[in-house]
Amino acid sequence: MLASILASGLAVGAIYALIGITYNTMFATSRVMSFTAGQLGMLGGVLGSLFALRLGLPILLALPLTLAACALVGVVTEYVAVRPVLKSLDQHLYVLSTLALALMIQQVTALTWSTEPQPFPRLLGIGEGIWDEKYWLPVLACAATIIGLEYLYRRTLVGRAFLAVAEDNFAARALGLPERNLRIASYALAGAIGALAGFAGGQLLLAFFANGPLLNFYGFVPVALGGLGNNRGAVIGGLLLGLFQQAANFLVGGIFSSVAVFALFIIVLLAVPQGMFGAPAARRV
């Protein structure tokens, strides 16, 4: 049983971590937490199933198509729900605009795809039992994403420009960085990361329109616990959350595991409001 807890815990944990990174990637350039993060994960599963199973495309084609489609959704998010409310960030209108867009995405999926969970194809056909690909694919995707992001941020000019905008928006603009284009690019990147989460976790979560809100919440928990904008915190928090949730799942049953996660979330937030790896609040007066 311990092995199954570990396998499924790490797998869902990696998915949560990736959604957490999706939140962070959007947050870094815009200071906006977007409700579309979970929907991108949901779309990753649905579009993956659409391309690979319903249309019968090879995996090598279905994956890039899914990532590209979600990157486009990311860009649309930036245009429709983020840019118009950026100038009044302190009113938190982005919470409402991104929520509205997320619900529209979800409802369109429900009406045009299906309201029932649909199967997701086996991708590689490797492994069985606790070594089944559905358990290690999300972990692999998570590791690949972290390595890719590290490379991007540390070794490339664009990545450094991202960091500069994340660190200090105004200073970056004063340096002549194309802040708006970088923001659009980061939303596209976030879309692809969210899609990867859904695609890699498709065999676990299935292609189901209602995965969006679930991923929204479980992907946000590691971000909140790890500190906004902190990818390391999101990964550690995500994996811990996955393990905790699956352990509770096996030990006390499904519903009470959600109650346990919720209780843990509230208690930790009350104890450490800025998250375990977060920065202290900015000055207010």
Add this chain to the structure above:
Amino acid sequence: MAAIDDAMPVAAGAAPSRPRLLALLWPFAALLALALLLPLTGNEYWALIATRACIYWVLVSGLNLIVGFAGQLAIGYVSLLTVGAYTASVLAAGNLLEPLHPALALAAAALLGAVFGVVVGLPALRLRTFYFAMTTLGFATIVTQVALAWQDVTGGGIGITGPSLPAPFDTAWGFYYLCLALAALCTWITGNIARSRFGRALVTLRDAEVAAEASGIAKPWLLVLVFLLAGALAGFAGGLFATLQTYITPDAFTFDLSLLFFIAVLIGGRGSILGPLLGTLLLTLLPEVAAPLAAWSTFLYAALLLVIVLAIPGGIASLIDPRNRRKLPENRAVIPRPELLPALLGQQPRHAGLTLRDIVLAFGGVRAIDGLDLDLRPGEVHGLIGPNGSGKTTTLNVISGYYRPETGGMTCDGSPLPAGDAVGRAARGIARTFQTPRVVGEASVLENVMVGATIEGRAGFLEALLSLPRQRREERMLEDRARQALQAVGLGALADIRADRLQHSELRFMEIARALMLRPAFLMLDEPAAGLSTDEIKRLDQLIRGVSRQGIGVLLVEHHADLIFEICDRITVLNLGKVLAAGTPEEIRSHKEVVSAYLGG
């Protein structure tokens, strides 16, 4: 320049409130009259729709205080409706205990709703917006899952019968009248809260949190009270909802409903009761007219939300607010009347003054304040000057409790002043203004100023809820004093205007009026002359002198050397967080280093 006619006698201040009240109340009266006449149609389907609207309003009226007044984005409020509905049904059916009387079951639903309202709201006490939105959403999914899984109590997916009320409430119209009465009651009590010091404090916490703290408003306590009330109303609405449905399953509590409640408040507009009421009616009726679009209802609600946020963030309320239309006098000037200050402030009792000893505060590696001593005496104007970054405003923030110094001590009237307790400063008689005015743009000037004396309120939340005599007396007292304060600073004629229509200089005087509401022992002004014209600075000068004559100690952080040397009794010059010189204006004027560094020559 035509001065504002400010000659209106002080005592007449409260007089015009009667017709204003009528103007505020007629839409509610009209709605109620329409609702009372509805049974004349004889159409029981209409009874069902109207009852549903009333039940939704019972919930939304409470949610309105959270979303519209406190500015907390509680999105998943359907969870509390679910909790209430299941509590009432389970208790009335006797699945858990002996069957209870339906009325008791409804009361229990309200009680449990209140408890969960606070639990879900806990993160909002320390964190804002997205976190709270998330916890309410997370809670909404969990409640449905629990309702599905806890089969022997909730009936799982099969469901459970709702409580059935005894006669005369067992007919469609009987139940309708009950729900209508409850909806009217909720309108009244939430309206009472909105117009009480609690409502003003909520709005100030939302739009100007630091100003609320400086006025002594403690956020956690206030929010818990509101979460209790809104949770109880939501739970009670849940019980009524189960009664109306006669049979409930987890499917009945879709996320659509949460959206409906939330959007009703947003369409209605923040800080309004009438707006969200109209919003609730609109959204309840909408599906009836647009039945063919039922499958797209979530999509439409979401699209509506997006349009509201992007196009009319003010909602219906901003379109119907009379305070937006009233014409403002052009060419107006703020003419303070210091002669009114004695009546407003009285004479301060003897006070041992405010002392700072050896204060050190560092931000990272920078010592913003480095061993500062400062003495403020009652009845004196004390100037704090120095170049940018010398620690003037930081000192002010240490005194008012926003920064906690690393070492050093403060005393106020002989007893120690705890570091870092911003909310407690008002009670110690310390009031302040801010470099950029912190005001509630959507509230009237009068309401903004009344916030200043919030801590003097003695009537409790329940008294405010029911608008009991002590509460009404205090409100009248506060309003009179606020009008007096506004006349003293020269804004008497603008009392009923929305604050966001005022000019910058007027907002500065409004902040002073708010601070004076406290009748403080010490008044700290952070660059009050910034952005004022020469004439206005002269009048500010008279006002500050008038304040100090009433025995109030004034600490003035300022760049205008003229103003400082004109009115200060004592001046402290700061440089790099240290005192460069301290003394009377004459001593400072002849101080070599000060002269060479700042005054030129």
